[in-house]
Amino acid sequence: xxxxxxxxxVELFTVSPRTPDEALYWKNIETVMxxxxxxxxxxxLIFTGNDVLIEPWVVxxxxxxxxxQLSPLVAINPxxxxxxxxxxxxxxxxxxxxxxxxxxxxxxAALSYQQSMDDRLPHDExxxxxxxxxxxxxxxxxxxxxxxxxxxYRVSNLQLLPRTPEALQPGLLLxxxxxxxxxxxxxLGAVSxxxxxxxxxxxxxxxxxxxxxGIITRPHEAEAWEAARALFPEDPLGQSVLEISMRxxxxxxxxxxxxxxEGSAVxxxxxxxxxxxxxxxxxxxxxxxxxxxxxxxxxxxxxxxxTLILDVxxxxxxxxxxxxxxxxxxxxxxxxxxAPGTELRAAASLA
Numbered sequence: 001x002x003x004x005x006x007x008x009x010v011e012l013f014t015v016s017p018r019t020p021d022e023a024l025y026w027k028n029i030e031t032v033m034x035x036x037x038x039x040x041x042x043x044x045l046i047f048t049g050n051d052v053l054i055e056p057w058v059v060x061x062x063x064x065x066x067x068x069q070l071s072p073l074v075a076i077n078p079x080x081x082x083x084x085x086x087x088x089x090x091x092x093x094x095x096x097x098x099x100x101x102x103x104x105x106x107x108x109a110a111l112s113y114q115q116s117m118d119d120r121l122p123h124d125e126x127x128x129x130x131x132x133x134x135x136x137x138x139x140x141x142x143x144x145x146x147x148x149x150x151x152x153y154r155v156s157n158l159q160l161l162p163r164t165p166e167a168l169q170p171g172l173l174l175x176x177x178x179x180x181x182x183x184x185x186x187x188l189g190a191v192s193x194x195x196x197x198x199x200x201x202x203x204x205x206x207x208x209x210x211x212x213x214g215i216i217t218r219p220h221e222a223e224a225w226e227a228a229r230a231l232f233p234e235d236p237l238g239q240s241v242l243e244i245s246m247r248x249x250x251x252x253x254x255x256x257x258x259x260x261x262e263g264s265a266v267x268x269x270x271x272x273x274x275x276x277x278x279x280x281x282x283x284x285x286x287x288x289x290x291x292x293x294x295x296x297x298x299x300x301x302x303x304x305x306x307t308l309i310l311d312v313x314x315x316x317x318x319x320x321x322x323x324x325x326x327x328x329x330x331x332x333x334x335x336x337x338x339a340p341g342t343e344l345r346a347a348a349s350l351a
Contacts, residue, residue, distance in 0.1 A: 001040040003326055007302040012326075013073055013102075013309045015045045015212075016059065018282065025053050030066075031314040037067035039319050043102050045309055048075040050113040057089050064097040073102040073173065073309075077109060078129050079119045083137040083153065087160055090141060094168040102171040103137075105130055105190060107181075110249060127180040128152070134172065134188050141169055173210065173307065177256065182207055191307045196271050196284050198260050210307030211300060214275060214285035217293045217321045228272065228287045231313050238279035245279070257284065275311075283311050290321065294329035 001012045014036040017028040036044050044063055046056040060072035072093075076086050090101045107126035109119075121129060132150040139146045140160040148155050172190035174181060185192035186207060196213035197203020204211075216231065218224040242258075257276055275281035286296055300308070312318050 001042055003330060005298055005301050005330060006332060010301050011042045011307045013043045013045055014041050015309060015311045016047060017314050022053060028314040029059065033063055033067060035316055035319045037070040039323050043071035043073040045073045045104060046075060048077055048080060049109055064093055064099055071100050071102055073104055075104040075106050077106050078133045079117055083133050084140060087137045087140040090170050091160060091162055091164045094164045095162045100168050102173065105134055105172060105174045124180040127184045131184045131187055195257060198271060204303055210305055212283045212309040214281055214283055214311035215293055215322050216285060216287045217290055217325045219290055221289045224287050224289060232275045232278060232280055235278040239277060242277065242279040281311055290325040290328050293325035294332055297329040298332050
């Protein structure tokens with residue numbers, strides 16, 4: 001879905017749920033996939049890693065075969081697949097389904113997973129490798145033959161069939177808030193993503209084009225908070241799991257969120273971190289009325305963002321209310337050119 005607003009257009013993606021229960025894992029992905037297609041989103045983010053139950057490229061094919069217009073946004077990490085293989089999936093999907101694949105370029109994995117796979121590169125060098133990986137992948141999809149001499153990848157007269165039309169070349173997103181991540185996104189022309197910052201005015205980094213966050217909304221703010229606390233109740237076990245996981249990561253974005261989650265309510269004003277603190281989401285949530293969410297969306301787009309990845313619980317009611325808020329956002333025309341949402345308070349009352 002490309003949402004047209006007064007200040008510009010924004011692409012909207014949803015997220016495949018991280019469900020630890022094996023019995024619900026695929027059911028929740030299917031639910032979000034079908035609802036995302038029904039409500040007109042551009043694509044579905046599909047995670048990768050040692051701990052995902054189903055290979056993301058298998059999920060991606062199900063997205064293409066089982067929906068009318070939804071595109072897969074596949075997370076790819078160089079430690080799991082050679083760039084030729086990733087490019088082959090992209091070209092095959094374009095050939096079979098005539099639909100574009102998006103790629104979420106990542107370097108992160110739990111430190112224990114990196115060690116078990118003998119991936120010893122330090123943080124910044126992993127981004128250097130990711131840049132080479134994406135350069136090889138992009139050239140394979142666009143050129144008849146590729147020769148590449150890099151530090152991490154070398155290929156000679158490598159050809160990829162079938163050729164991928166220009167209109168179906170993959171869209172690239174890169175999540176990460178470190179300087180190395182921002183440099184790599186700039187070099188590749190990828191959409192640089194970050195989490196929704198606690199302070200909307202000062203928290204968006206220069207060059208960032210997209211944010212990742214969750215939304216729970218209802219016609220009135222009090223109703224939204226009631227729904228949010230019902231969907232994400234206090235979970236001491238989840239909080240313990242988060243503490244363990246933090247000892248197993250070097251992701252700067254995750255440590256920053258953890259610090260904010262442990263801070264005061266004032267520091268967290270503007271978003272809600274209980275789903276993250278209870279190990280139920282990898283992002284902050286914005287909780288508020290339809291009007292408050294509409295104002296937030298317009299405010300972000302006015303600041304130059306063109307991509308939003310929305311974490312939505314796997315329930316149609318949540319998609320329905322977000323759709324109403326998005327439609328309201330599309331009708332907002334800021335008086336006198338002022339940005340809507342400068343008085344955002346949707347998450348000021350945290351409890």
